[in-house]
Amino acid sequence: MRKLISLVLLIVSVVTLVACDHTDDLTVPLVVYDMSDDYMQDFTDKIIDEAQQDFTIELHDSKNSQIIQNEIIESLIEEDPPLIIVNPVDRLAARMIIQKAKQKDIPLLFINREPLREDLDLYEHAYYIGADPVESANLQAEAIDELFGGKPSTLNRYDKNNDDTLQAAILMGQQGHQDAEMRTKHVISALETLGYSIDLLTIKVA
Numbered sequence: 001m002r003k004l005i006s007l008v009l010l011i012v013s014v015v016t017l018v019a020c021d022h023t024d025d026l027t028v029p030l031v032v033y034d035m036s037d038d039y040m041q042d043f044t045d046k047i048i049d050e051a052q053q054d055f056t057i058e059l060h061d062s063k064n065s066q067i068i069q070n071e072i073i074e075s076l077i078e079e080d081p082p083l084i085i086v087n088p089v090d091r092l093a094a095r096m097i098i099q100k101a102k103q104k105d106i107p108l109l110f111i112n113r114e115p116l117r118e119d120l121d122l123y124e125h126a127y128y129i130g131a132d133p134v135e136s137a138n139l140q141a142e143a144i145d146e147l148f149g150g151k152p153s154t155l156n157r158y159d160k161n162n163d164d165t166l167q168a169a170i171l172m173g174q175q176g177h178q179d180a181e182m183r184t185k186h187v188i189s190a191l192e193t194l195g196y197s198i199d200l201l202t203i204k205v206a
Contacts, residue, residue, distance in 0.1 A: 026055040029076050030085040033113070034064035039172055040087060040112070052111075053087045057085075083107045088115065091178065095119040098126050116179060133179040137186035145194055152195035165197040171206035 025173045028115035030047065032040050048057045048133050060068035060076075066089040077085055077100055084101065086108060094115030100121065107125040118125050147164070155164050170187075173180030184203060191198055 027058050027080065028055055028083050028085060029058045029060060029081055030070060030087075031060045031062060031072055032087045033062050033069070033089045035059075035061040036064075043112070062089050064070075066093050066139060069093075070096070074100065077101060077104050077106060080104065081106065082107060085109045085111060086114070087111050088113045091115050096120070098123050101126070130179065133182035134186050136179075138185045138190050140183070140187045141190035141194060144191060148196075152197070165199050166191065167199045167201055169201045170203045172203055173206070175205045 010067040028051075030044060032044055035041055044057075044059060048059070050126070051057050053055050060072045062072060067087075069089045071082065073086065084106060084126070086094075086097060088097070088110060091113045094110065098108060098119055102125075105125070108123070108127065110120075110128045112130060114130055115126075120128060127147070144166070145152075147166070148158055153164060155166075159165075161167075168188075170184055172184045188198060188200065
């Protein structure tokens with residue numbers, strides 16, 4: 001998470017310095033999809049804490065409603081901020097947000113949920129920062145490989161039923177979130193590529 005926050009703050013700093021004549025009392029709005037989400041609460045708390053030396057983060061809660069988020073962003077666009085940071089309620093709704101910001105030449109920085117590439121390509125000042133879900137899945141597979149001894153055909157003491165097969169129950173992230181879906185898919189394929197036999201017992205949204 002710290003690496004992502006550093007990248008967010010780096011882009012915010014660069015964009016706001018380019019967009020503004022000065023950065024005194026600079027305020028950057030951050031529009032979050034739902035502040036009742038524990039992960040996003042922690043994520044935004046860290047952004048606010050890390051950013052306080054250089055600029056003020058103005059937090060807006062979309063309450064998991066795309067309608068509310070659209071209204072917030074339309075209002076912010078009228079205020080002409082140097083940049084808007086957006087955690088989309090629905091990644092497919094990003095197109096309209098991008099089009100409206102482009103009309104006013106306001107840069108957008110999307111976090112956590114990646115808009116479609118063709119939507120980002122509509123505007124040269126629309127950016128996305130997030131973790132690579134395939135890389136995350138590969139890291140998970142490497143950790144599992146290390147835990148079970150690195151020999152897929154002869155598992156170590158953690159193979160409690162001694163069948164040299166991984167019985168797996170996957171706790172997946174938010175349903176419909178592209179990163180969670182891709183991590184789930186690729187961690188299985190990464191383990192199979194390493195040579196593991198997998199008995200997938202269940203996949204549950206956690």
